[in-house]
Amino acid sequence: MNYQIHRGQHEIGGMCIEVNASDGTRILLDLGMPLVAPDGGDFPFDTPRRPTAELLSEGVLRDIPGLYPHDPGAPDIAATILTHSHLDHYGLAHHAHPEIPVYGSEGTLAILEVGRIFFPDSALPADLRRLPSNKPFEFVSISVTAIPVDHAAPDSRALLVEADGQRLLYTGDLRAHGRTGFRFENMLTDQRLHGVDWLLVEGTTLGSSGGTHGLSSESDVENELVKLARDSKGSLVAVVASGQNVDRLVSCFRAARRSERLLVIDPYQAYVLMKLTPPSKSIPQFTWDDVRVSFSPYQVQRLKDAGMMDLVYEMSRQSRVSSDELATRPGRYLMCSRSSLGMTKVFDKIGPDRVELVWSMWSGYWERDRCAMRTWAERSGVVPHVIHGGGHAWPEDLKRLTSAIAAKETVWVHTDAVSAL
Ligand SMILES: [Zn+2]
Structure with missing residues (x-):
């Protein structure tokens, strides 16, 4: 199994990670809109609705073979799996080939569907499907287990990906201090996650813009x-x-x-x-x-x-x-x-x-x-x-998570920190 972070490692937003298995099966984890423009300002809100070709030529969408409708080799991705319903994780998913199904939790799909009614301009993937929680779901030779996490978006998930006898855990966005903080504590003792080959963990609060603003819980x-x-x-x-x-x-x-x-x-x-x-x-x-x-x-x-x-x-x-x-x-x-x-x-x-x-x-x-x-x-x-509390785990909680999981390799994503922990 291999992975590639197409976007969202050294920035907050625009998440897109590809995982592929040795038999050629490929899946994407998130396909989000960037939040921070090159000049440091906000990314324009109409970005999702702009033409695919334009976004590709500007590098907003990454050139991922087999993903886009104009590519004769597409669809060559088995599925896109969303961790949660924040724009920087799902916002560009509709630019993919319409036959690539997009999976999310019940709550993620509910929020997207509500958006279809209240924001008629919002662009959503054609084929939305529900990914069950806490049990392995097979995408050809790759298995994905969606694990409930605490975050500001309802019903958010971390994703445990397994193929070729290896395991990768992508946390999505998470925190320990929300109303379902017990989910974070559960992860610390979850044997399915212990010692994974790769832990891709969000580090929003480690960087300058993730800050220590807000109340603690x-x-x-x-x-x-x-x-x-x-x-x-x-x-x-x-x-x-x-x-x-x-x-x-x-x-x-x-x-x-x-x-x-x-x-x-x-x-x-x-x-x-x-x-x-x-x-x-x-x-x-x-x-x-x-x-x-x-x-x-x-x-x-x-x-x-x-x-x-x-x-x-x-x-x-x-x-x-x-x-x-x-x-x-x-x-x-x-x-x-x-x-x-x-x-x-x-x-x-x-x-x-x-x-x-x-x-x-x-x-x-x-x-x-x-x-x-x-x-x-x-x-x-x-x-x-x-009066606000942040949506992301504080550095001390992240430390608890990375040491409890004890991955063979820990990779920080979703952070503008120059050097992570
Ligand atoms: Zn989020």
Whole structure:
């Protein structure tokens, strides 16, 4: 068995690893979009939708024989396997030959399918299939075992690849400090992983941009939110976070309960939570007593276009909260917000002095991007509270992982650290 890291070793993003067996069977692990442009800025968000030939000529897509539709030798890859639903791991997978199946966990596929509805421009692979967890799945002569890991994307996986009597473990993205940190601890004693030939491990936090920003755990995030909510009676607590970061949503839900507020989500989040019920049974749902849905006209239209007006009516009947209600009693609610113009209009209606804004994503996004929320905050004289916990394992946890697994060779990927541990 051999492997080749096509992209994503010395950068955060653009992950793509090929594994091949001696009989010529080849698979790809992730096929993601780069995040960092050569000038150090963000990669343009429309990158996935640009033509394959252009991305290849610019080197954004790597020249991998047998992968792309224009290659007469294609398809010569048995499958692409995704570790999770973050753009830097799946974002370019649709450029591959459409007959190459793309595998992911139930939760990964759910997030991708939800994206198809709410972001009609998003480009997704044609043939998406579910990869079962914790048991070997055969791709001709290569076997892949998907191992659940804790990460900010729901239902993320590490991949154990076996062929020719050798083993390679690719961690994908993972951490020990989320709500399912026990999965990380399980890996330390998992005999299937001990002594693998190659450990390809993500090292985001080892580099300069992976940093030590953020709180150390998801429960710290919850506690900080509770403190803020109790200290700001009469004000709306509005938490800007990624809609697919379910751990964060659970933290918001728990913080709302502990501070005797109702959790407010939008239709996108309500739908994400609904679709994730099979893999995560205990996550909050819009049907729960202390959850409300604030309607965004754009999102309602997307559901309507997808023929799901029944769901809109159900959300409306069971749990809708209007902007008038939010403005009348803002102190009753803790809201998971989006950085959108529509949201800032709701905040203006409530009154900026009655909104406690929480930035619950990487602080670099706030500093670098002039998003709708930052523009509104600066105009209104609102200073956000930054309450965030990182999605990646801290260096001390990575050390525990690499020493417990004791691979014959450990290779750091997904890091801009000059020299890894
Ligand atoms: Zn990730």
